[in-house]
Amino acid sequence: MTAVQNLAKPKGIPRRRGKLLIREYIAFYLFASPWLLGLLFFVLGPTIASLVLSMTDYPVIVAPKWIGLSNFVAMSHDDLVWQSLKVTSLYSLGAVPLGLIFAFLVALLMNQGVRGVRVYRTIYYLPAVITGVPVALVWMWVLNPDFGLVNNALRLIGIVGPKWLFSRVWVIPAFIVMSLWNIGAPMVIFLAGLQGIPVHLYEAAEIDGATAWVKFWNVTVPMMSPVILFNLVMGVIGSFQTFTPAFIMTNGGPANGSLFYGLFLYDNAFRWFKMGYASALAWLMFLIILVMTLLVFRLTNRWVYYGGSIQE
Amino acid sequence: MSNKISRRTFLKMANVVAGAGALVLAGCKPPSQATTAPGVTPTTPPAQGAGAPVPALLRSGSGEEDYFNKTIDLFEKENPDIKISRIFAPGGDDYITKLDLMIASGDPPAIYAPFSTRGYRYYAAKGLSQELDSFVAADKMDLSDFHPDGMKGCHWQGKLMALPLDLWPHVIFYNKSMFKAAGLPDLTTDWNDANWNTDAYLEIAQKLTKTENGQTTVFGSNYYFNYWAAGWTFGGDWFPMDTYETGIVAEFTGDKDEKTINAVQWDADLMNKYKVAPTPAQAQSVQAGLPQLFMSNKVGMHMGNIGELSTYAKITDFEWGVAAAPNPPGGVKRHLHVWIDFWSMIKGVKNLDGSWKFMKFMVSPEAQKIYPIEFGPQSSLLSLGQYWLDIQKKLMPNLTDAELKTLTEGPKYEQIDLENWTVNFSQINAQALQPAMDECWLGEKPAKDIINGVAPKIRDLINQTKNV
C-alpha cells in the first residue's frame, strides 16, 4: 500500500547498512519504548477487549454475552446510525476546511508583527480554556431565534432569521459557525510552525523581487506543509468525534437534527449502557476515520515537504 | 560516524525514566483502604460479613452532600459498629456511569439512589437487587407511613426491592402581581376545584399575554411540558397502567388514546396556535432547567416542581404564589408528574445487616427530617408532611398555608414517573418519543400525525428492549 509506505519517509537521509543499521533499530526501540510499553500495557488490551465487546451484548453490570455480528447487522438497519453519519459528515465537510483556513489566516495575522500580539494570542486561545457551559450558554443566547444577537442584527436589515438551534435545517450550519470558536488550538500550532520558517528564506525571496503573494505560496506554505497536514488530519479526526457542544446545547435535537455520531455513541455507551452496541459503533467510526486519514495522507503526499533542506 | 547510543547514554536515559517514574508514584496518594477484594462478582452473600464497611453512593452538588453527611454522622453515632464509606458523585448521567463501573468491577456500593432517568428497577431486572421482604419481616417494620404512590414503585416482580426517600410534586407557580394588574383573582389551591380546568387555564393565559409590534413581550403561560408528560394533561397515557407495576414497557397505546393525542395538541397549540406560551426555543430551555422567563416577569403561569421553590424565594420584583394544576376537561382524573426516588441495595454485598440498618435509618423520620426535608423536597413519609410545611412556612413567608398545602396534597393527584420506574422507557423516549415531541412543538404538523408516524418506531424499540 503506497500510501502507508509514503507516510513517514523523510527525504535526504543517506542509507546505511550493516551493524550501524542494527544499532539504529535498537535506538529506535529504546527511544520509542515509552510509547511501546504504554501501548502494551494501557492500549492493546483494552482495544482488543473493545473489539471483542463489539460482538457481544454487554450492559456492563452483567457479564457480556456473545452475539457475533448481530450488532453490526442491527447498525445497518438502525436509521439513527445513518442519521448520525449524515449529520457528522455534513458538519465535517463544512467545519474542517473552514476551521483550517481561518486558523491559518489568524495565525498569519498574528505573525505580522502587530503590537501586543501576546495578548491577542491569549484571547484567541481563550475558548480552548473556557470550556463547556459558559460558552454554550452564550452561544444559545446569541443564536436565540427571538432574543438573540444574530437574529436581531438580521432583523435590522430586514431578514427574518432562521430558528438556528431549533431548526432541523439550520442547526448544523449553526454548529459549523460555532466551531470557528475553537480555532485557538490549530492557530497555536500554526503559529509555532510559522516560527520555524527560517527568516532568511523570506529575505532571499525578497532580494529576488518576490511579492507578498509569491512569498506566501513559495515559502510559507511549503515550509508549513507538515503542520498543515497535522492540523488537517487532526481536524478530520476531531470533527468526526464532535460531541460536547451538541451534548450541552441541543442534546441531538431538534428531532435528531444534530445527532452527532459521537453523541449517539455516548448515549449508547453511557445513557443506555449498551456497551456492546457502542463498541460496534466505535469500531465503525474508527474504520471511517482511518480511511479518511489515509486518504488525506495519500492525496497530500505530493505537496508535503519535509527535511527542511535549504536547497530547492 | 557513529550511530551509537553509548552505554552511558542508555543508563542516563534509563535513570531519567526511572527517576521520573519514582516521582510519579511518589506524587500519588496511596490507595484508600480497600474494602473488598477485586474481581468478585456478586453471588450469594457470605454469612454475616459484620464489621465490613458499607459503601454508599450518594449524589453531591451545591451542598446536598452536607445533608447526607449530617444524617450519616447521626447514623454512625447511633451504630458505632457500622462504618459507612461515603462515595459522592454528581447527579444524572455521571452518577449512573460511576455506579455501573463500580458494579462492573465487582466492587459495587451497597446502598444507592440514582435520582435520574434510570431507576433501581433497571438493576433489579438484571438480578442485581437485593430483596428486602425478609428484612422487613424480621424487623416487623411498618410500611404504612410511606406515601402509597411511593410504595407502588418499590416492588419488582412481586418482591420488595426498594424504599422511597422523597417526593417532588409539580404545581403551578404564578405571578400574583401580574394577575392583580389584569384584574384576575388568585388561582385556586384546591386540587378538586371542578371549575379550574385546562380551558380556564387557556382563557387566563390569553388575558395575560401581551404583544408589541408582533413580538410577544409577556406570555400568559410557560410551555406546559415539553416532554412526554405533555401527554398526561387530559388524563391519558402512552402505555397501559400496569406498566408502572411491572416496570417494563411492553405495549404502546398512546397512538390510540384520544386523550393523550389531544393533550399533546393542546400543549402545542398553547405555543403555536394561541401563542400564549413560548416555544422551547423562545423559552431557551437549557439543559440546566433555568427558570428565567418566570423570574424575569415575562410569564404569568409556570408548571414547575417543588425544587424550584428555593430559587423563587429570591424573587423581589413581584409577588408570586402556588396553585393547583388545572384539571383535564370533562372531569376526568388527571395525571401529573411526580418524582419519587428510592434507596436500593445491591445483592451480594458484604455487610448485609449493616446495609439494611443503614437503609432503614435513612428512610426513618429522624433521618428524613434532615434529608430530604432540610434540603428542600418533601419526605416520603406521610407523617412528616406537617413538619415539612412548618419548615417551608419560615422559608417562604409569602406563601399562604393553603398554598403550602397544595404542595403536600399534590402527590395524591399525581401520576408517577416513566423513566425512573421502568427499565426500558429511557431509551424509547430518547430515540423516538422525545424527537416526536420536539416535532410537535414546531407546530408544522398536527400531533395526531406525528404520534401515528412515530408509533411503529416506538413499537419496534419496545420489542427490542422489553425482554429483560
Next chain:
Amino acid sequence: MQESATAQSDSLPAPQEHILWWKRKSIGRRIRLVVATILILIGAFALMVPLAWMISTSLKADGEVFLVPIRWIPKKILWSNFPAAITFIPFLHYYLNSIKVAILVVLGAVLSASLVAFAFARLRVPGKNIMFVILLSTLMLPQEVTLVPVYLLFKTLGWLDSYRPLIVPYWFGGSAFYIFLLRQFFMTLPTELDDAAKIDGATLFDIYWRIVLPLSKPALATVAIFSFFDSWNDFRSPLIYLNTTDLYTIPMALRLYMSALANTHWNYLMAATLLSVIPPLVIFFTSQRYFVQGAVLTGLKG
C-alpha cells in the same frame, strides 16, 4: 547575508531588523499591518464575550443571573461572591490538587512524547510506517468503549482512588496527538545538523537532547500547553477513578456548585470557573516567549 546569531526573547525579530524592515516597507505594507490589527481586534472582541458574561455573572446576586434580556452590569456588584465561592466548598484545596496533577502530567508528556517523536522522525526501522499508522489509530477509537476495560485494568492494579490513572499514562508517550505533533516538527529540522554533530562524536541521545530539543521550543511549548489543558480540564478520569472527595480536581469541584434543586449558584460557579481559568492562561501567556522566529537557523550558517 547576516542575521543575528542569538535567539530573541520577544515575539518580534531583532530591533534593528524590525525597524529596517518596517522602513523598507511601502505604505501598502503598513496599511496591511493596520488592517491586520483591526481584524484581530474584531475577532478578539467577539471572543471576549463569554469571558465578559462570566465576569458579569460572577458579580451578580443569585436572582439576577438569568434575567432576560441580559443585564450586563449587575444592579449591585458583589465582589463578596469570590470569597464566598471559594469557601462554599474547599475550592483552594481542589485547586492545589489540580496543579499537582497537571505539573506531573506536563513533565511526563513533554519528556516521553519527545523521545518517541524523535524515534519516528530521525530513526529508521523496518515496519516504522505500520507503527506510525498504529500510532495515529490510537486517536481514532473513541474513549467511551475502552472505558470499561481500562477501568478494570486500573482496578486490578489497585490504582483506583489515586492519581495514578490520571498521571501515569502521560508518561508513556501521552497522547498520540503530542507524538504526532512533535514528529512533524522534528521532521522540519535539517538533518545536516545531525550529521555535523555525529562527525563531532555526538551520540543519538546528545542529538536529541542538545540539538533537536532546543530547536523545537515552540513545539515543546505547544505540547506543554496542550497537556496542561488536557489534565486541567479532564472531567471523565477524576469522576470514575476518584472516590474520596478530598482528592477531587477542579472539574469535579466545579460540579459541586451545581444543584439538583435548580438553584445552582451560578454566580459562585462562574467566580470559581474564572479562578480556575487563570493558571492555564498564565501558562499560555508566559510560554509565548518560546514562540520565537528564526531559531532554527542558529548554528548552520558560517
